[in-house]
Amino acid sequence: MNPEPVSALPHLFSETKSGNSVLRSLRASLPAGEALLSFHLADNESYVWAVTKNALEVQVLPSRPQLTSAVRDFRDALLAGRDATESGRKLFSKLFGKLSSRVHACRDWVLVLDDVLFEIPFGALPDGNQYAVERHTFRTRPSGFMQGDSAPAERHNAFLAVADPVYNAADPRGRRRAPAASALAAQAAPIAAQLELARIPASSIEARRCAREWNLGAATVLTGPEVTRARLEAELRRRPASLHLAVHIVSSADSERALIGLGLDESGQPDFLDALEISRKRYGVPMVVLSGCSSGRGRAVSGAGLTGLTRAWLLSGSRTVIASHWPTADDTGELFTAFYHAVGRLPEPLSARSCARALRAAQLEMLNSGSWRAQPRYWAAFFVSGRD
Numbered sequence: 126m127n128p129e130p131v132s133a134l135p136h137l138f139s140e141t142k143s144g145n146s147v148l149r150s151l152r153a154s155l156p157a158g159e160a161l162l163s164f165h166l167a168d169n170e171s172y173v174w175a176v177t178k179n180a181l182e183v184q185v186l187p188s189r190p191q192l193t194s195a196v197r198d199f200r201d202a203l204l205a206g207r208d209a210t211e212s213g214r215k216l217f218s219k220l221f222g223k224l225s226s227r228v229h230a231c232r233d234w235v236l237v238l239d240d241v242l243f244e245i246p247f248g249a250l251p252d253g254n255q256y257a258v259e260r261h262t263f264r265t266r267p268s269g270f271m272q273g274d275s276a277p278a279e280r281h282n283a284f285l286a287v288a289d290p291v292y293n294a295a296d297p298r299g300r301r302r303a304p305a306a307s308a309l310a311a312q313a314a315p316i317a318a319q320l321e322l323a324r325i326p327a328s329s330i331e332a333r334r335c336a337r338e339w340n341l342g343a344a345t346v347l348t349g350p351e352v353t354r355a356r357l358e359a360e361l362r363r364r365p366a367s368l369h370l371a372v373h374i375v376s377s378a379d380s381e382r383a384l385i386g387l388g389l390d391e392s393g394q395p396d397f398l399d400a401l402e403i404s405r406k407r408y409g410v411p412m413v414v415l416s417g418c419s420s421g422r423g424r425a426v427s428g429a430g431l432t433g434l435t436r437a438w439l440l441s442g443s444r445t446v447i448a449s450h451w452p453t454a455d456d457t458g459e460l461f462t463a464f465y466h467a468v469g470r471l472p473e474p475l476s477a478r479s480c481a482r483a484l485r486a487a488q489l490e491m492l493n494s495g496s497w498r499a500q501p502r503y504w505a506a507f508f509v510s511g512r513d
Contacts, residue, residue, distance in 0.1 A: 152178055159478075160228045161266075163237035164220075166192060173220070175228045184223040193241045195219055200244055203502050204451060210251050217250040217257065233262045233478060243423070243431050246450055248488055249505035256501070258488050264481040264509040267436060282342030284465075285360050286332035288371035290352035290388030292322040292395075298349040299389060322386055322395070328371035331416065331458025335369055338465035342366065352388045354396055366475060367412045369461070374417035374434070383422065383434045385415075400437035409442035411475050416461060421448030421508060435510045445477040445511040447484065453506050459498055460507070463487035477511020484509055 155161060161176045164186075171186035186192065195216045202209035220242075221229070236247065243265075248258030257263070291299035329348045336344035345365075347356060352372075361368070373386035375397070384397040415421070415434055423433025435446045447464075467483035468475070484507065491504035498504060 148176075148181065151176055152181075156233075158231050159233040159235065160231035161235045161237070162224075162228075164239045164242055166240045166242070173224070175224055177227060177231060180225075180227060182225060182228070186223075187219050189240060192219060196241045196244055199250070200246070203246065203249060203505070206500070206502065209249070209501070213249065213251045216245070217252055229260075231261070233264075233481065236263060236265045237268060238265055238425075238431075240425050243425050244450065246501065246505035246508070248485070249501035256492065258485055258492070258505075262478075262481040262485045264477050264511055265431075266477075266511060266513075267431070267439065283363065283365040284336055284339035284342065284344040284367045284369070285365040286336055286344070286346045286369040286371065287348075287352055287357060287387075288332035288346065288369075289325055289329040289348045290372060290386065291350050292324060292373070292386065292388055294389070294393060296324060322373050322375075325371070325373065325455045327455040327457045328416075331371050331456065331461060332369060334458045334462045335465045338462055338469060339367070340469040350388075354387055354390065354398070357387065357398075361408050361410065365410060367414070368408075368410045369414045369416065370420075371416045371458075374415065374420045374422075376419065376422050376433070383420075383437075385417070385434070400432075400434050403434070403437040404440040407442050408438075410438070411443060412445045412480060413438045413443050413447070414461065414464075415446065415448040416453070416458075416507075417449070418452035419449055421450055421510070431510075439510065439512060444513060445475070445480045445509060447480065447507055447509050449506045450508060451502075451506055459494075460487050460491055460504060463490045477509055477513045480511070481509045 151161070155176065155178045157178055159177070163174045163176075165172045166186075166189040168189050170188055171192060173184050173186055175182050175184070187195075195212070199209055199212040199216045202212050234247075236242075247263040248256060248261075250257045252260050329346075332346045332348065336346050345360060347360070370385060374383065375386060376383040383400045385399070387396040387398055390396040415438075421431070421433070421435055423431040423435065425431055435448050438446045464483050464487040467486040468480070471479045471483060473479045488504040491498045493499070
């Protein structure tokens with residue numbers, strides 16, 4: 126067995142003193158009830174390394190082509206509203222069927238993914254006669270050893286939401302001067318031209334409902350013409366604990382570039398905050414929620430994880446980013462209202478682990494709602510990525 130590792134985990138098999146030290150350090154960092162699962166996909170056979178506080182195991186998985194086919198079958202059925210039970214069970218078995226009962230008994234699963242596995246809504250996989258979300262929390266991490274580098278401690282417990290910007294000159298809420306091309310707008314224009322940035326009015330309802338559930342500190346909601354780059358930067362300098370972005374997310378066809386739509390600038394041109402700009406700044410917002418369509422989209426890079434907005438915010442100093450797997454409807458925010466309700470009642474500080482638990486609570490509420498929101502294609506759209 127000689128795979129090319131996607132993370133540092135395979136080096137734990139080294140019988141050197143340093144290899145044993147790294148393994149001990151990793152185990153010590155895992156609390157009881159948590160399992161770290163690191164995957165590597167290859168053309169002949171794939172692998173998963175499972176680490177818990179007291180054990181390490183490795184299992185051989187099907188090849189990359191086989192897993193790719195299984196992932197696409199499950200995801201396509203889920204998004205089309207077809208019965209995805211059988212395809213989901215097959216995929217769950219291929220990925221986790223060989224793992225020990227010790228791993229399956231862990232409530233919190235931390236996933237270091239590779240290739241097509243980033244496309245899986247893990248909570249929607251059938252696990253026996255339940256959904257996996259009913260047994261586990263899921264969160265992804267770019268690397269098995271990505272830890273800490275936490276955001277600065279001296280900050281307010283404030284909530285900041287940005288929603289329903291002015292996206293076109295016909296919107297009566299905005300008064301803009303005659304257009305004058307800016308460098309950023311010129312760069313973004315080929316991507317923005319791919320879709321008409323329509324108004325998303327329900328997002329302002331979502332933002333306000335989420336703000337009402339935030340009970341850890343003050344809440345600020347920016348909508349309409351209040352959404353400008355200058356205002357956003359000013360609010361971020363006040364060091365909020367949470368940033369909720371209910372705005373359009375635009376990305377290129379090859380996922381090389383992702384842009385957050387901030388509406389129109391003062392000259393009437395589309396204004397965007399892109400992933401590269403975010404990653405270069407130390408915003409350090411502990412939790413960032415990207416509720417826009419396909420906000421978790423990116424390119425899988427071996428050894429580095431998923432590029433795009435989730436990684437950009439983590440590089441900017443965030444501990445936790447919540448993003449979407451696929452396009453979502455302009456919704457009034459039932460899922461995130463339940464999420465922030467759960468966040469405010471957690472007995473632990475904000476972290477990727479606690480946010481994954483809050484998202485699970487919200488997803489279970491939707492699952493048990495008896496409404497159309499009980500469908501996995503609604504509640505399973507969002508996932509947690511973090512440093513811890």
